[in-house]
Amino acid sequence: MNRTPSGKRVAVMSPQTRLARSRHRLRGQWRMPRLDPGDTDRALRAYLRQRRRGAVALTATAVLLLGLAVLLALAPALTEVRLFGVRVSWLLLAVLPYPVMVGLAWWQLRRAEAAEDDPADHRTGRADGHIGRAAAAGADR
């Protein structure tokens, strides 16, 4: 149990538990999603940019993994070559994909965040442009 500043006792639990216990309180009328015209433009640009960058990153991942499978299928000789006494084909599968995937993830993260940081997109109006945070209390607590 925990206390909020107001002194009310609040159960401390995982998001899953919180969700499982409180979802019935969340259910309510579904409201039609709305976007301000300015936000629509901003979101559309963000969507197109992220889609383009995401497609590149996904293609790169697919090429890496499928390419590795094809390479291992077409070049059984890799099993004969040794590096530090271990078959190269084993190293290619057991070790190589992980640093490459970490690199890919990092690279895509940078690009996705850079796409979000475009100065042209920064909101000119006041900061309170949320589309709907009516259920924030129920969902977050």
Next chain:
Amino acid sequence: MAAGLAAASVVLITLVIGVRGIAAMRTTSDFLVASRRVTPLLNAAAVSGEYLSAASFLGVAGLVLKDGVGALWYPVGFAAGYIAMLVLVAAPMRRSGALTVPDFAEARLASPRLRKLTAVVVLVIAGLYLVPQFRTAGLVLSVVSTTPYWVGVVLAGTAVATTLALGGMRAATYVQAFQFCLKLVLFIVPAIWLVLTAGTSVRDAAVEPTEYTHFPHDTPVTFRVDVTLDVTDPVTAFTQEGAPVALSEGTHHMPADSTLVFPEGARVPEVGGISQPGGPAWERPLLNVAGAGYPLLGTLAVLIATTLGTMGLPHVIMRFHTSPDGRAARRTAAITVALLSVFYLFPAVYGVLGSVLVPDLYLAGATDTAVVALPMQVDTGWQGTLFTALLTGGAFAAFLATSLGLLLAASGAVAHDLAPAGLGRLRVTVVALASVVVCLALFAKHLDAGVLVTWAFTVAASTFSPMLVLGIWWPRLTAAGAVSGVLAGLLASSGAIAVTLFGPGISGWQAILLAQPAPWTVPLAFLTMVLVSLRGRPPAWSMPAMLRLHLAEDRSASRQDRSLTVRRTR
């Protein structure tokens, strides 16, 4: 015995955490604010802690021992899934404010029908994922102590259900993050110890495997499941009491829980359809699904299932909500790739050492226990006992962490999405679901954890993955399209799995497409969604509904702990 104690202590600690919460958490100023300020690193550790199940801890090494080095494609897919999550789902899902896939279904498409259908899919996925967890807990307990299989399964089910029913898993972000560190240490340290202690000859044999054709010493084999041996050279084995058992050429049926001691030098009998550890097929770094050949197709099938399936796992996707905003959710996914990559460097070590030290486990049908069986092969003294205990504790930590999250997700789906008025009480649902899973696990002893879990991934990849991807990136998706696509993917993937389990034996490439149906069920689901959506008209709000998922939160606002959330009112 020590291993049994280790498992018991992990279960007990989890129970205590479940019932009491963590004392440290109760003294921090305000956990609720803290939970929305969870850093991406901490959250990524929690995601990894939730994700690394018994299938990763024990199953992958077991599959390497059984099927060969190609089984290392499974962890590659498990880790690659978070790249897909990072690119396609993490940030928009957080920005939608939806906590679960059923939530997302209603938030994006406003369809209560789709919400119910997705709740059914959650149950299927959770079932396929939970059964191997419980099964592996029972199997490991029966190996490290002498309890029968069913006792372990029932104990595991009771522990998980009690923990959840008594209080859920409180303060779970910290618990799961701690669980990840625990699993990482309990997996890596014994691996290093094994490699260092095993000796030069074992290390050389591990990297230069020879086919397991003859027993190098008198080998007792305890058959954990019914096994049919294919004897090529007649051999006289012995029962544990020393009575001779003559095995003539041909097939011999070995009942579960019987033990035979094979004499030194005898030819190893074959087990139907499995390549012998160390043989040429075993060494090839591609997957031979269902013993059917076509290694490229088999590898592709597992890769598609594991990579795309990760996006739809109900217990994982909920974790991303702990991030304060979409940006942090995306970072969480990226860091998760790195954390999992560290862990997944090590199953290979256990796998190849197992092929040298405990190859007889594949005769016994208990390859999933290879990880915990290894330390005693290297050192029979206190060190071996200690490391067996550590690995057993780690395996139980893995099993518990995943099971708690999954069982809660499944219970939430029943109690809130499927039958909000009927089954009502979450606690009743938890106990009922745990009993069902225990019953299923009692009959699943012969199924490998890695294979069962991959089926859960296949169902997720054929249902939730197309719905999330199209829902987030394609404004024209309609509710009717999503319903028919999810239905098509669910029926096709679970049908193929049912045929594999209960249907006639099929060979060739058809066997692969039945045993690992992702290569056709995923495109089928995508295609159904697109075609049915194109026949209908999306509502006028469809475009803003999609676009708002891509609208970055105002960062000055999110610093004040505000976030975009679901468009629902109380």
